[in-house]
Amino acid sequence: MKTKYANLVKNAVGRMVPTEVNGEKQVPFQGIGKYKPESRKYGPKIASCADYPEDGNKQVASLKEALIKAGLKDGMTISTHHHFRNGDLLANQIFDIAKELGVKDLRWVPSASFPCHEHLIQYLEDGTIHHIEGSMNGPLGRFASHGKMKGMGVLRSHGGRYQAIQDGEVKVDITIIGAACADPFGNANGLYGPSASGLLGFALADSQYADKVIVVTDNMVPFPCSPWQIQGNYVDYTVEVEQVGVPEKIVSGTTQITKSPDRLLLAEMTAQLCLEAGIIKDGFSFQSGAGGTSLAVGDYFAKIMREKNIKARFARGGSNKYLVSMLEEGLVDYILDGQTFDLKGVQSMADNPNHVWTSPFTSYNYHGKGNFAGLVDVVILGATEVDVNFNANVVTHSDGLMLHGIGGWQNCLFSKTVILPIPLFRDRIPVILDEVTTICGPGELIDVIVTERGIAINPKRTDLIEALKDSDLPIKTIQELKEEAEKICGKPAKPKFDDELVAVIKWVDGTIIDAVKKVKS
Amino acid sequence: MSNKIATAGNTGKKVRSDCFVTLELRDSGGIELELKSKVQVMYGDSNIELCKDVLSFYGIENAKLVLEDSGALPLVIAARIEAGVKELIDTDKEYLLDLIGENKYTSEKEQFRFSRLYLPGNTPSMMLNAGIHEPNGIILDLEDSVAFTKKKEAQLLVRNALRGINFYGAERMVRINQFPKGLEDVKYLIPHNVHMLLVPKCEGADQIQELEQKIEKIKKEYNVTNPVYLMPIIESALGVERAFEIASASENVVALAIGLEDYTADLGVKRTNEAVESFYARTRIVNACKATRIQAIDSVFSDVGDMEALKENVKVSKGLGFEGMGCIHPRQIKVIHESFAPEVDEIEKAKKVVNAFIDATERGLGVVSLGTKMIDPPVVKRAEKTIHLALSLGLIEENWRDEFSN
Numbered sequence: 001m002k003t004k005y006a007n008l009v010k011n012a013v014g015r016m017v018p019t020e021v022n023g024e025k026q027v028p029f030q031g032i033g034k035y036k037p038e039s040r041k042y043g044p045k046i047a048s049c050a051d052y053p054e055d056g057n058k059q060v061a062s063l064k065e066a067l068i069k070a071g072l073k074d075g076m077t078i079s080t081h082h083h084f085r086n087g088d089l090l091a092n093q094i095f096d097i098a099k100e101l102g103v104k105d106l107r108w109v110p111s112a113s114f115p116c117h118e119h120l121i122q123y124l125e126d127g128t129i130h131h132i133e134g135s136m137n138g139p140l141g142r143f144a145s146h147g148k149m150k151g152m153g154v155l156r157s158h159g160g161r162y163q164a165i166q167d168g169e170v171k172v173d174i175t176i177i178g179a180a181c182a183d184p185f186g187n188a189n190g191l192y193g194p195s196a197s198g199l200l201g202f203a204l205a206d207s208q209y210a211d212k213v214i215v216v217t218d219n220m221v222p223f224p225c226s227p228w229q230i231q232g233n234y235v236d237y238t239v240e241v242e243q244v245g246v247p248e249k250i251v252s253g254t255t256q257i258t259k260s261p262d263r264l265l266l267a268e269m270t271a272q273l274c275l276e277a278g279i280i281k282d283g284f285s286f287q288s289g290a291g292g293t294s295l296a297v298g299d300y301f302a303k304i305m306r307e308k309n310i311k312a313r314f315a316r317g318g319s320n321k322y323l324v325s326m327l328e329e330g331l332v333d334y335i336l337d338g339q340t341f342d343l344k345g346v347q348s349m350a351d352n353p354n355h356v357w358t359s360p361f362t363s364y365n366y367h368g369k370g371n372f373a374g375l376v377d378v379v380i381l382g383a384t385e386v387d388v389n390f391n392a393n394v395v396t397h398s399d400g401l402m403l404h405g406i407g408g409w410q411n412c413l414f415s416k417t418v419i420l421p422i423p424l425f426r427d428r429i430p431v432i433l434d435e436v437t438t439i440c441g442p443g444e445l446i447d448v449i450v451t452e453r454g455i456a457i458n459p460k461r462t463d464l465i466e467a468l469k470d471s472d473l474p475i476k477t478i479q480e481l482k483e484e485a486e487k488i489c490g491k492p493a494k495p496k497f498d499d500e501l502v503a504v505i506k507w508v509d510g511t512i513i514d515a516v517k518k519v520k521s
Numbered sequence: 522m523s524n525k526i527a528t529a530g531n532t533g534k535k536v537r538s539d540c541f542v543t544l545e546l547r548d549s550g551g552i553e554l555e556l557k558s559k560v561q562v563m564y565g566d567s568n569i570e571l572c573k574d575v576l577s578f579y580g581i582e583n584a585k586l587v588l589e590d591s592g593a594l595p596l597v598i599a600a601r602i603e604a605g606v607k608e609l610i611d612t613d614k615e616y617l618l619d620l621i622g623e624n625k626y627t628s629e630k631e632q633f634r635f636s637r638l639y640l641p642g643n644t645p646s647m648m649l650n651a652g653i654h655e656p657n658g659i660i661l662d663l664e665d666s667v668a669f670t671k672k673k674e675a676q677l678l679v680r681n682a683l684r685g686i687n688f689y690g691a692e693r694m695v696r697i698n699q700f701p702k703g704l705e706d707v708k709y710l711i712p713h714n715v716h717m718l719l720v721p722k723c724e725g726a727d728q729i730q731e732l733e734q735k736i737e738k739i740k741k742e743y744n745v746t747n748p749v750y751l752m753p754i755i756e757s758a759l760g761v762e763r764a765f766e767i768a769s770a771s772e773n774v775v776a777l778a779i780g781l782e783d784y785t786a787d788l789g790v791k792r793t794n795e796a797v798e799s800f801y802a803r804t805r806i807v808n809a810c811k812a813t814r815i816q817a818i819d820s821v822f823s824d825v826g827d828m829e830a831l832k833e834n835v836k837v838s839k840g841l842g843f844e845g846m847g848c849i850h851p852r853q854i855k856v857i858h859e860s861f862a863p864e865v866d867e868i869e870k871a872k873k874v875v876n877a878f879i880d881a882t883e884r885g886l887g888v889v890s891l892g893t894k895m896i897d898p899p900v901v902k903r904a905e906k907t908i909h910l911a912l913s914l915g916l917i918e919e920n921w922r923d924e925f926s927n
């Protein structure tokens with residue numbers, strides 16, 4: 001039996017973290033850019049064409065057969081991806097099959113989990129799954145927060161997941177890649193078919209480094225499936241099934257900008273700040289997510305750009321119909337897309353050569369020779385909590401429950417300016433605290449907090465402070481914002497935890513930046 | 522003691538920043554508290570203290586209190602428990618939390634009233650952030666947006682909101698209930714720095730005078746010295762005919778508003794976007810206001826999604842002589858402000874007046890004149906407001922006086 005964790009030490013942000021997790025050695029966070037491994041990348045086994053069908057047809061009859069042929073057995077590491085989001089039908093089936101075959105102690109490495117995976121809690125309870133390494137959203141996070149998972153949860157960013165697989169921190173035995181479109185050789189993309197989601201970037205690392213690669217689709221086309229976002233040369237088996245995902249839960253028919261006046265105000269203030277700080281200028285670049293406030297920021301950007309006749313060189317997706325209309329209107333030259341949130345985005349990616357799919361390798365991998373995230377002028381992100389040192393949390397809530405994944409959030413912190421538009425409090429819960437429950441991002445990378453009651457600029461950004469010194473925007477210190485929230489809401493009591501740890505948060509370089517404690521039930 | 526059960530507040534999946542209280546008075550057994558809260562971890566303990574404190578304030582020693590909390594602030598929880606208590610016990614005692622320092626500002630007769638944001642008086646979630654959208658005024662509404670059975674608890678919530686919620690400088694207005702029921706609302710408002718009462722469906726000067734008497738009595742009782750202004754809302758054919766009489770009923774009447782939903786219903790006609798059916802009423806009210814030198818305020822525009830139509834609507838409204846209108850959504854505020862904004866010639870005139878005033882002050886002159894014309898202080902005041910507004914809307918630069926120096 002592997003120990004869950006051991007040997008706690010204090011890391012560079014002052015958090016106590018284990019140096020052994022699930023029986024494997026770990027490096028505590030040492031500071032940004034400090035940890036540089038000297039080893040070589042992980043090398044997958046060499047394959048030979050002699051072992052694969054001469055006609056290129058790797059199709060087998062069922063997912064079960066593919067898993068058996070891939071050698072599914074106790075203790076293996078199984079990876080999946082979240083291109084189908086809450087409409088994913090594959091992950092649940094994989095572990096149904098594992099259960100049926102009596103396989104135990106699997107390590108599941110999803111690129112993200114969704115509420116639809118609540119089905120898997122039974123397998124965490126009966127030992128089919130030992131633990132999850134990947135974002136745990138909603139029900140799975142709640143389960144793990146109460147200390148019910150046998151192993152430790154390991155949470156990584158999208159870039160951190162690529163890094164961990166590339167570096168051999170996570171050796172994937174079998175990866176199952178759900179694809180909207182594929183051919184029997186294993187070439188696959190996310191562009192065409194009923195389960196279209198745009199791209200398959202999150203599966204890239206797994207396809208390159210996993211021992212066995214299975215591609216599953218409900219839209220099998222004759223060779224060649226083009227474009228091949230996943231290259232069939234990495235693939236062992238292909239499977240055709242009735243349905244891989246529930247289309248309406250994969251991408252929304254149409255994303256909508258928030259109607260909440262408070263969020264619109266946050267978005268408007270954020271855009272105004274970017275304008276006054278000189279960030280919105282010809283040739284600039286930005287990334288703004290698909291959340292209600294982020295969409296609205298993009299829309300305000302568009303208004304400003306139209307008025308001032310400014311063009312952006314590129315925008316980083318998550319793409320959506322608003323970003324696509326900016327591309328089509330000529331306000332941005334390129335969309336570099338990491339995931340697509342609505343049908344308009346999928347369509348544009350298929351049709352428009354300037355709407356480019358990317359992967360966590362190009363966008364986010366910290367153990368590469370640069371990545372795109374660092375080239376972006378301004379990124380708009382969210383957070384559940386921020387503290388007076390600008391450290392931010394995206395994984396746990398103020399009651400201690402772990403309910404969200406990291407996504408690309410940590411990776412995006414390397415953008416030139418990082419802005420978090422967040423309400424000062426949510427239903428009486430202050431967002432700015434003395435100390436965040438969990439540090440997911442160090443304060444030195446977070447530049448501006450925009451709340452409806454004031455804007456705090458990180459004192460390190462003297463250039464921004466200078467640029468905005470005559471602004472009419474309500475610029476305050478973060479301490480003042482914290483006090484304002486507490487004045488309205490009252491000072492919140494801290495959550496009560498057990499000493500036991502339930503999960504660790506990895507930094508983008510594979511070191512451990514913080515650990516999540518079990519909540520007191 | 523009877524075992525009657527009282528309830529107050531709101532609960533449900535969509536309810537935020539509110540709570541639902543169930544109170545049962547008992548003969549023995551002490552206080553039993555049951556708390557279910559979305560913010561239990563952060564505020565569970567302080568909520569228990571608050572519940573105990575309110576009950577003990579009313580001398581309740583044996584009771585069961587169930588609090589279902591959706592992230593309510595203390596001022597909301599306290600109002601809900603007080604409402605429960607008052608349903609079961611006859612008492613005039615008021616459980617008051619602090620009137621926060623930020624809420625002690627006053628308003629003026631002359632101030633701009635372009636926008637006033639309606640906030641349902643029994644919905645705390647909409648009150649908390651109302652001020653950040655910078656309307657000229659906020660209206661805590663006790664009338665149409667509050668269900669008949671919730672009238673009493675809304676009085677307490679509005680009272681606590683006036684004391685504890687920061688509206689960031691907006692004029693603090695309350696729409697009371699229709700005469701004569703609205704007279705009962707007044708004592709929950711006057712001692713808590715309300716700036717203005719909106720008097721719905723007003724049909725005569727006698728109503729205003731009776732209301733004023735009541736206000737005066739409470740002002741004396743609570744030693745309130747600030748004026749409480751009145752904005753009667755004309756919403757019936759009779760009210761329109763008596764607009765002048767109502768406008769001149771008291772010096773505290775600083776504006777008349779028109780309510781078109783009820784007015785068109787009273788006429789028995791459909792309310793249209795072109796508003797031809799209410800043209801007479803609107804011009805009559807504007808005229809009554811100008812005759813008495815008070816502000817004429819237009820009805821709300823109810824299509825919250827259509828900002829272009831709102832813009833058009835404001836233009837027409839301004840053209841008729843109205844000086845403000847109601848908002849039912851914060852996004853309407855900016856559009857209304859921009860559309861009521863002073864026009865170029867208006868700003869130019871104000872610049873000359875203010876510049877002359879500053880010149881005169883600098884030269885130690887008691888009288889301000891422009892050319893051969895003397896300028897009265899109210900004209901200067903109004904011009905200053907126009908300049909201030911033009912500045913805040915970004916229509917002129919901070920250094921606008923430079924053009925007068927050469």
